[in-house]
Amino acid sequence: MTMMTSLPDVSALRDFRPELVALDLDDTLIGHGGIVPHEAVEAIARLKGMGIEVVASTGRSFGTTAPVCAAAGIESWAVCSNGAMLAALEPEEIVETITFDPADLLTAIQQRVPNGMYAVEDPTGVFRTNVMFNHSALTEGIREVSFEELLHTPVIRVVVRSDDHLDEGLGHVAADLGLHSVVFGVAEVAWLDIGPQGVSKATMLQRLCDRLGIDRANTLAIGDSMNDIAMLEWAGRGVLMGHAVPAMHQHADVLTGVEPGVGVAEALNAIGS
Numbered sequence: 256m257t258m259m260t261s262l263p264d265v266s267a268l269r270d271f272r273p274e275l276v277a278l279d280l281d282d283t284l285i286g287h288g289g290i291v292p293h294e295a296v297e298a299i300a301r302l303k304g305m306g307i308e309v310v311a312s313t314g315r316s317f318g319t320t321a322p323v324c325a326a327a328g329i330e331s332w333a334v335c336s337n338g339a340m341l342a343a344l345e346p347e348e349i350v351e352t353i354t355f356d357p358a359d360l361l362t363a364i365q366q367r368v369p370n371g372m373y374a375v376e377d378p379t380g381v382f383r384t385n386v387m388f389n390h391s392a393l394t395e396g397i398r399e400v401s402f403e404e405l406l407h408t409p410v411i412r413v414v415v416r417s418d419d420h421l422d423e424g425l426g427h428v429a430a431d432l433g434l435h436s437v438v439f440g441v442a443e444v445a446w447l448d449i450g451p452q453g454v455s456k457a458t459m460l461q462r463l464c465d466r467l468g469i470d471r472a473n474t475l476a477i478g479d480s481m482n483d484i485a486m487l488e489w490a491g492r493g494v495l496m497g498h499a500v501p502a503m504h505q506h507a508d509v510l511t512g513v514e515p516g517v518g519v520a521e522a523l524n525a526i527g528s
Contacts, residue, residue, distance in 0.1 A: 263509055267525075269525055275310065279486075281315070286514070309331070310332040310460075310463065313456075317333065337448065339352060339451060340352050341463060353451045354409035355411075357405065357409075360449065363431075367431075371415050374414040376414075383399075384405075421445055438482045455482075460489065471491060
């Protein structure tokens with residue numbers, strides 16, 4: 256049984272002055288409509304005026320991250336692809352990527368999920384897939400190729416989707432992938448999002464902090480879901496969105512409101528208030 260915790264609200268952040276704030280995007284900064292609420296834009300501008308670095312930290316590829324950052328007023332850095340990519344925003348530049356050879360992994364999963372959709376993200380943020388799919392929050396400009404063509408170049412991520420596993424999901428496959436970082440679930444399809452071994456939003460945020468000379472104790476992160484767990488636990492203060500499932504509470508320090516963007520603003524505006 257998962258232990259439940261009672262998290263304090265954002266008033267607990269009043270005496271905390273971070274040097275860096277990392278924001279998840281989907282269902283944290285923006286909702287399903289893809290709009291950054293004006294409350295969040297104003298709160299981000301307030302922190303920037305205080306000299307606090309505000310960065311994106313997302314599972315999105317760079318191509319779909321940059322427009323959200325522009326709308327939010329995030330102008331410096333973005334951690335993309337669940338930590339496998341670090342990008343600068345003004346001007347836009349991919350600064351660092353962490354790659355792996357996908358061949359053995361893809362072959363092993365295809366044996367277990369023969370009718371799956373397989374996609375890989377290359378170090379430039381371009382996706383190739385054996386079956387075309389639409390996932391606007393993940394990426395744009397997807398190229399359809401043969402399965403064999405997915406095997407031959409280094410990648411920063413593998414994505415698997417399956418209509419055949421809606422009941423049981425792909426957790427049994429994830430359990431076999433001990434050499435990779437894996438996030439999985441079931442929505443309209445069962446899915447796996449697989450990255451390099453030991454890589455998460457937290458690991459790339461640490462690399463960014465090393466670049467900037469910032470101690471992780473002086474950071475704050477806001478997120479809502481499985482791929483945010485490592486980031487929330489890494490940060491000096493981990494802030495969880497109020498709509499997150501109760502099992503997530505154990506990984507955070509503070510709970511904010513349920514509405515994407517607005518809850519972020521509540522947390523950011525509590526800093527130094």
